[in-house]
Amino acid sequence: MNLSLLSVAAAAAVAMVGFTSAANAHGPTRQKVSETIEINAPADKVWAVVSNFQDGGWIPIVAKTEGTGGNAPGAKRTLTLKNGATVDEEVAKLEPEKMTLMYRIDKVDVKVLPVNNYSSWLIVTPEDGGKSKVEWRGAFYRGYENNDPPPELSDEAAIKAVTGLYKMGLDGLKKKIEGTN
Amino acid sequence: MCRIAYPRKAEPAAKGRLRHVALCAIFALCCAPLARADEAFITSQPADALSIVDLKTRAIVSRLTIPDKPAGIAVSPDGRRAFVTSPDGKALTIVDAAARRIERRVDVGGGPLGVAVHPSGSPAYVADWYEHQVIAVEADTGAIAGKVKTGNSPSGLALTPDGALLVSADRDSDEISLIDTKTLTRIATVPTGHKPFGVTIDDAGARAYVANVASSDITVVDLAARTVLATVKVGERPYAVALARGLAFTTDQYASTVTAFDTATFEKKASIAVGDYPEGIAAARDGSEVYVASWEANTLSVIDTATLKVVKEIAMPDGPRAFGSFLRRAD
Numbered sequence: 001m002n003l004s005l006l007s008v009a010a011a012a013a014v015a016m017v018g019f020t021s022a023a024n025a026h027g028p029t030r031q032k033v034s035e036t037i038e039i040n041a042p043a044d045k046v047w048a049v050v051s052n053f054q055d056g057g058w059i060p061i062v063a064k065t066e067g068t069g070g071n072a073p074g075a076k077r078t079l080t081l082k083n084g085a086t087v088d089e090e091v092a093k094l095e096p097e098k099m100t101l102m103y104r105i106d107k108v109d110v111k112v113l114p115v116n117n118y119s120s121w122l123i124v125t126p127e128d129g130g131k132s133k134v135e136w137r138g139a140f141y142r143g144y145e146n147n148d149p150p151p152e153l154s155d156e157a158a159i160k161a162v163t164g165l166y167k168m169g170l171d172g173l174k175k176k177i178e179g180t181n
Numbered sequence: 182m183c184r185i186a187y188p189r190k191a192e193p194a195a196k197g198r199l200r201h202v203a204l205c206a207i208f209a210l211c212c213a214p215l216a217r218a219d220e221a222f223i224t225s226q227p228a229d230a231l232s233i234v235d236l237k238t239r240a241i242v243s244r245l246t247i248p249d250k251p252a253g254i255a256v257s258p259d260g261r262r263a264f265v266t267s268p269d270g271k272a273l274t275i276v277d278a279a280a281r282r283i284e285r286r287v288d289v290g291g292g293p294l295g296v297a298v299h300p301s302g303s304p305a306y307v308a309d310w311y312e313h314q315v316i317a318v319e320a321d322t323g324a325i326a327g328k329v330k331t332g333n334s335p336s337g338l339a340l341t342p343d344g345a346l347l348v349s350a351d352r353d354s355d356e357i358s359l360i361d362t363k364t365l366t367r368i369a370t371v372p373t374g375h376k377p378f379g380v381t382i383d384d385a386g387a388r389a390y391v392a393n394v395a396s397s398d399i400t401v402v403d404l405a406a407r408t409v410l411a412t413v414k415v416g417e418r419p420y421a422v423a424l425a426r427g428l429a430f431t432t433d434q435y436a437s438t439v440t441a442f443d444t445a446t447f448e449k450k451a452s453i454a455v456g457d458y459p460e461g462i463a464a465a466r467d468g469s470e471v472y473v474a475s476w477e478a479n480t481l482s483v484i485d486t487a488t489l490k491v492v493k494e495i496a497m498p499d500g501p502r503a504f505g506s507f508l509r510r511a512d
Contacts, residue, residue, distance in 0.1 A: 029250045029268050030476065032227050032500055092435065093457075102457070104435075121457075121477075139458065139477055147292055147311040155269075 114143030228498035341386035379421025425464035461503030
């Protein structure tokens with residue numbers, strides 16, 4: 001998953017030299033992605049990991065997390081990925097009673113993740129038998145701001161990249177938490 | 182006033198009157214020919230759906246499939262038709278609103294998003310996000326009647342109640358365009374805040390309220406003078422505006438709130454929590470309620486404009502957007 005995400009990114013980089021993402025530029029159709037996983041651990045334990053905004057280490061491609069403000073709204077972090085790329089993110093909303101963290105990407109190169117105006121939600125729900133369910137939801141526009149995008153910056157490419165990220169991330173979360181049981 | 186025939190028996194006068202009153206009350210509740218309730222026509226973008234919500238029962242009474250991520254909506258003031266934009270299909274779909282039937286799909290090209298309909302019922306005006314123009318489409322035939330250039334990336338559209346003036350919010354030019362509908366010419370521009378998106382005109386046709394997504398404020402424009410009357414701060418990333426009871430209500434996308442402010446004093450009255458990504462918003466004809474589509478939460482929230490509280494959340498198909506005048510009068 002890691003490699004395929006990076007190879008997609010590399011293809012985009014070749015095609016789109018000089019293209020940078022503008023924070024407010026997007027087309028008319030926002031996309032939605034949702035992935036879930038069941039984890040064999042109580043919800044409060046899972047929430048403790050998921051809500052720690054200053055450690056994105058459960059996402060396998062993340063090498064380093066640096067930030068400020070804990071997980072309160074407005075808290076910032078910069079994720080450095082294993083390939084050296086960085087992603088700047090910010091907490092939008094924290095609802096401990098609903099075990100929901102909402103955050104946004106402030107800055108990412110479309111060569112790294114082919115999206116604009118990205119926000120996401122991590123939601124932990126208790127399940128029977130001391131298990132829990134984690135849902136990772138995302139809302140974003142494709143990487144290309146004009147009509148008729150090149151394939152690597154299309155809606156499909158954005159959905160594929162985010163879906164891949166979520167699957168990989170949730171697998172990583174499950175391994176990390178169940179491995180420390 | 183109440184006339185009900187029921188068998189007369191010998192009974193005490195007082196008891197008879199009571200019985201008459203009770204029967205009249207029951208008749209009024211269950212059997213009187215009620216006026217049909219107004220409806221909300223809600224586009225759900227990822228679901229490719231147009232849902233019709235009965236605003237009295239708060240239930241979805243009909244659902245049409247509209248392909249290619251339907252976003253913008255305009256219902257004609259007479260309630261006869263609904264016009265829906267599908268940006269991914271570069272199309273406008275014309276719907277027979279009463280029959281719940283698709284009449285035709287018109288290829289308009291470009292990036293159709295905002296849509297508004299002339300008070301007479303035709304034409305429908307479609308904002309073309311990519312080609313920076315407004316396209317006029319004849320409602321009866323689907324023929325393209327004309328085009329007019331705007332600023333960059335026109336998004337929201339609104340008309341004055343007399344139909345003489347069309348306003349487009351030109352998102353990437355930080356201005357609104359004023360368009361004369363008779364000649365289909367752009368006659369003026371007025372500067373707004375940063376990234377204007379939704380625009381709403383009051384019942385008097387005197388003011389336009391423009392939601393500026395990037396500067397998180399509302400520009401209030403005097404349409405006759407073509408000047409800015411006020412700039413009002415609201416919640417983060419306002420998307421669109423509705424007007425009711427002397428208040429303006431804004432959907433604050435990033436704050437997940439509806440901000441209400443007084444249109445006379447521009448003083449903030451309330452910040453009302455709704456579902457994430459509130460987008461389309463419209464006010465009931467009598468001003469008693471406003472309705473808010475929340476794209477991420479998949480809800481249509483009903484806000485009581487007297488108490489400024491959410492009184493109902495109606496579940497919607499995935500990704501309700503309803504950008505435009507989505508309420509239909511049914512009587």
